[in-house]
Amino acid sequence: MPATAVKKKISIDFPKQHERIASASYTFRLGAALGEGERVLVSVDDGPFLPCRFAEGYWWFDWGGYRSHHHRLIAKIVSADGDLVSEAARRFVVALGDEPAPATLDLSESAA
Numbered sequence: 698m699p700a701t702a703v704k705k706k707i708s709i710d711f712p713k714q715h716e717r718i719a720s721a722s723y724t725f726r727l728g729a730a731l732g733e734g735e736r737v738l739v740s741v742d743d744g745p746f747l748p749c750r751f752a753e754g755y756w757w758f759d760w761g762g763y764r765s766h767h768h769r770l771i772a773k774i775v776s777a778d779g780d781l782v783s784e785a786a787r788r789f790v791v792a793l794g795d796e797p798a799p800a801t802l803d804l805s806e807s808a809a
Contacts, residue, residue, distance in 0.1 A: 706729070706785075707772050707785050709726075712770070715789060717789070719794065720793075722761040723760050725757065725760060726757055729783070731774060734778075735782060737756040737773070738775055739758045739772045741760065741768055742768055746775075749772075765791050766790070767789075768790065768791060769788050770788075771784065771785070772787075
């Protein structure tokens, strides 16, 4: 029987879709099984893609210095050659106690 290619997938465990974050710092948790030379990167609000660290079976990214607002996280697996292997997106909102709360978050599925 011929070998079949397994489609790799990245999952964003935290934040949950449309989660409301109320702390001054947050750590994203991602799930991904990587091949040789692959890495996990994240981008918030179309910013630069930054590397995640691996620990305890998950990929992590410590995020801070943000303000109350709606945000979009994109996580991806990239090959050693820089090719996209898998990608996922998530919308969430930050509402810090000392700042005005953002307007209602768009909960439509198309907003992911």
